Amino acid sequence: MKFNFKFxxxxxxxxxxxxILFTNDGNCVISPVGNKITVYNLKQNKSNTLSVESNYNYTAIDVSPNGAVLLAINEKGEAQMVSLLTCAVIHRYKFKHQVNAVKFSPDGKYFAACCRETVFVMSAPCKFTGEYRSFEMKRVFRKAHDEVTCLDWSTCSKVLAVGSKDTTTKIYTVDYLDNFNMYALSGHTDKIIGTFFEKKSLDLITVSRNGQVCMWEASIDSDDLVVSDVQISHKKRRKVMKEDDSDDDINEKDVIEKDKEQEGSDDNEDNTEMKVEDEKRLHYKKLGRHYIGDAIRNADRKVKLTAAQYHKDTKMLVTGFSNGTFFLHELPDVNLVHSLNVSEHRIGSAALSPHGDWLALACPHIGQLLVWEWQSEQYVMKQQGHTFDMTCLAYSPDGLYIVTGGYDGKVKVWNTSTGFCFVTFVEHKSTVTGITFSANKKFFVSSSLDGTVRCYDLTRYRNFRTMTSPSLVQFSCVALDSSSELCAAGGQDVFDIYIWSVKFGKLLEVLGGHEAPVSCLAFSPSLASSKLASASWDKTVRLWDSIETTTESETIQLTSDALQVVFRPDGNEIAVSTLDGNITMFNPTTSEQTASIEGRNDLGSGRADTDLITPEKMLKTKAFTSICYSADGTCILGGGNSKHVCLYSIREAILIRKFVITQNQSLDAVNDFINRRLLTEFGNMALVEERTELEGADVNIRLPGVKHGDMADRNVKPEVRVHCVRFSPTGETFAVAATEGLLLYSQNAGIDGTFRPYRLESGSTPYAMRQLLEEKSWGPALVGSLQLNELTLIQECVETIPYNDITAGVIGCKTQ
Incomplete structure (x- = not known):
């Protein structure tokens, strides 16, 4: 069995x-999913998650006009410039604070980022000049009186409109112009959500949080501003052309002082330039103000406008509100085209395709993303994940489908080849605790804490059987036998095992004997055996014969509470994970122990912010809550309340590989230690949150006795956990149901993106390269390793070459 599993x-x-945003061709939607980025192909109906990962959740993203570079910034201000061609991080940059918005200029030469009350304009990689400038600072604007929220570029890429929380919109220019410094537009009564330039014009549209839309007309054309190079004084041009030697170590104070010098030097110009300045000065005139959210706000005053986007070609404005409603207006007449309520939760982001026919909306609270075609009023894509964490998963016998259940009571079926969910069952009223597939792939069974066990048909997509117990029982696990005729479920509050006939839905037997909740059930996969293994918190594993009428069982005593029990694919061995962090293997026929694995130290401690004990004490509470055999039965996979998934070899009882499912520090218990700077005599300062905004409302107490929002609502970080791990029947992939979602690891992942051989020959093998290294043929060995494009082999060749031989022309001579 190979072990080169990759995400x-x-x-x-x-x-x-x-x-969220569309790609330049309009066929894909790019969505940030925690600290990862997923691209949904609407034409091919597929989803692909990039291999790029950040340390925190992404909040601001944008794609360059040529579609080759993706700029992604997380909530801590750490920016990554990602190549969409190779899915590699080109460069990194760290802003000092969270970035609210980022956008490339239409010509692709610059990009602007909003950070608190400051706007940074930086140079972007340009394909015309072939130069790559790693976040080189061009201009810095710090004129806003409050936090900057949105921005937009003009068509000529020389003017920038920036909206902020101080209810004003400011106009800046990238180049230093004599006749233009800064222009402020006021007139709104709430913070600005969106600012948009008209196409090939400086006319502006601003949208505020209370639903006001203001339209502004510029008194000069954009062409007059484009040819403003004549108006730039030679003195200022010399100041602008000064280059800084450093790329990343940019002194923002020097750039700000440079702007102040440009403003103060206007009085030193000659009279000719003053006349040009007076003649060409830019003025804005308000054409009108429209209240598009009055119909909603009259019914509920707490409803706020939370997202806005404008399509310059079709002049369509889309606005999303905190109650899940969005409007589509046609400007400049502000005619309502469509109005639709997609959910009951806030719309966090909106995007329009480049052609203007598709509209994308995202709701962060329920994790919903939909693409709607407003002309035909049809959904192009509508996907929604589990509202809360997933608790269990199961592979179909052919490995094509994965069924997941969650704390929200939903059961979803996912296609592993496309990555989309194509059916959702909502019959359960409480947490889904177990899911198992039938051997014939025609149906699957789920158990829930609502006291029901339901059978779902994958042909008609319906719940065709509901099985219950005589008295209300919370079922904690479910299992199907190899013939798919018997279904067993274990109780959590009643310590019995119930067996039904799937065909008739009749309760056949109630097995009693456990003295604690039944944690897991497993039928033998062998057709010749009818054994049923049950694990319980009473430190026992019982083996039952599901065909015989007697309720006698064989008991296996354990050293600690049993959490999981699984059969090997051939049915000749069972594995049990216990609360003490061990995995023990038994022979189901003789009940003898065959192997044991101690894996508590491999899980890692993972100290949370609220933990008051040391990592050493926290490690003693770790255990494998989910285990699974590989397809060939030689290895076992385990995961628990940790960020690690461990793969063990049963024969040698050693750890083969440890997979780190996430590095997202936006989750809790990712790090083993807490930063000592946050630890005070009053507790962990990371638990102190800033109560500012929530769902568009304000939770601060403004007046005595007056409260806005829910003062009891807390922003709690979810804790990283692995709820379930399962190998596919083919053994090529395995799935992990964790806090961040359903992660798939495959042996074939990343081959197209990493292994790119160049001019390979029959003798181009790693063994041949190592033979060349022994012969001290450094040149051919290095060239051959570069042809194979294996990182470990290249590193070995580079480190083996003596530094005395690394001179100009030596490698080339030896290669010849």
């Missing part, structure tokens, strides 16, 4: 928070 795709989570 392949992320399912189960569609959208977390942040900006």
């Amino acid at each position: 392949q795709n992320l399912l189960g989570t569609v959208y977390k928070k942040g900006d």
